[in-house]
Amino acid sequence: MSNGLLKGKKGIIFGALNSQSIAWKVAEKAHEQGAEIVLTNAPIAMRMGEIKELGEKIGATIIPADATSIEDLENLITKSMEILGGKIDFILHSIGMSVNVRKGNHYTNENYDYTLKGLDISALSFHKVMQTAMKFDAMSEWGSIVALTYIASQRVFPDYNDMADNKSYLESVARSFGYHYGIKKHVRVNTISQSPTVTTAGSGVKGFDSFIDYADQMSPLGNASADDCANYTVTLFSDLTKYVTMQNLYHDGGYSNTGVTQKVIDKFGSAS
Numbered sequence: 233m234s235n236g237l238l239k240g241k242k243g244i245i246f247g248a249l250n251s252q253s254i255a256w257k258v259a260e261k262a263h264e265q266g267a268e269i270v271l272t273n274a275p276i277a278m279r280m281g282e283i284k285e286l287g288e289k290i291g292a293t294i295i296p297a298d299a300t301s302i303e304d305l306e307n308l309i310t311k312s313m314e315i316l317g318g319k320i321d322f323i324l325h326s327i328g329m330s331v332n333v334r335k336g337n338h339y340t341n342e343n344y345d346y347t348l349k350g351l352d353i354s355a356l357s358f359h360k361v362m363q364t365a366m367k368f369d370a371m372s373e374w375g376s377i378v379a380l381t382y383i384a385s386q387r388v389f390p391d392y393n394d395m396a397d398n399k400s401y402l403e404s405v406a407r408s409f410g411y412h413y414g415i416k417k418h419v420r421v422n423t424i425s426q427s428p429t430v431t432t433a434g435s436g437v438k439g440f441d442s443f444i445d446y447a448d449q450m451s452p453l454g455n456a457s458a459d460d461c462a463n464y465t466v467t468l469f470s471d472l473t474k475y476v477t478m479q480n481l482y483h484d485g486g487y488s489n490t491g492v493t494q495k496v497i498d499k500f501g502s503a504s
């Protein structure tokens with residue numbers, strides 16, 4: 233259902249890999265709400281081809297960019313302004329990857345080259361995107377920038393490995409850059425801390441199936457879906473949330489404020 237919440241707005245969406253991707257759902261919903269979009273992903277992800285299907289569906293141009301490469305980002309930002317015919321109203325950063333997780337390295341036995349690579353892709357890239365946008369004065373006044381994060385940035389989830397550190401850094405960048413972008417251009421910057429969700433990146437976490445069930449039972453509303461995350465993201469891109477900035481916003485069915493639920497207590501049975 234469209235309320236035209238993003239009518240006339242133009243945005244760049246990073247990270248749609250396949251139809252499970254959170255970014256994919258955001259692109260569909262933003263389009264449904266009237267936005268014009270440029271899609272981007274790492275050149276290697278393009279080769280899998282699925283993003284083209286999304287581009288056709290929502291009439292979006294696709295520009296490859298490795299989010300760690302300033303050259304690629306400069307090309308993306310300048311070309312997007314040409315294609316969209318003006319400044320950008322919103323950006324979604326939906327990117328995450330840990331090489332240590334992929335290679336099965338334990339948190340206490342990191343390969344630091346991998347750590348730095350993962351940090352660059354998952355967190356520093358957010359700074360790079362915003363610094364490039366600022367350099368080219370690409371954002372509209374009162375524009376909105378959102379990145380996706382996970383609660384392992386704030387509490388220990390042992391198998392989330394070095395992605396936990398990457399997410400802490402990402403959330404900090406949102407606060408710090410949000411300050412400067414707010415003063416300079418009234419641009420707001422937030423992170424959405426999403427429930428565990430079945431996607432390519434999510435399923436890389438060890439024991440993900442049990443983990444997702446646990447989170448579901450620990451959330452009074454249950455786990456939030458990717459579709460609902462996309463709805464929430466759309467509200468942050470809209471003019472209805474103009475004064476929300478520098479926040480880490482939980483979209484998790486209440487998980488983050490729950491100590492325990494009856495469902496989880498019941499799993500342990502009676503103590504007597």
Ligand code: NAI
Pocket residue numbers: 246247248249250252253254255273274277297298299300325326327328329353380381382425426427428429430431432433434435
């Ligand atoms: P996904 O695997 O569909 O998306 C990750 C994206 O990052 C892919 O499109 C991938 O191509 C892109 N990417 C990787 N390296 C890149 C690079 N160098 N340059 C540009 N793009 C690059 O998975 P998902 O779950 O949709 O992930 C999106 C965001 O949501 C990530 O930040 C993830 O950490 C976050 N998130 C995911 C949760 C989950 O359980 N799936 C929970 C909370 C947050």
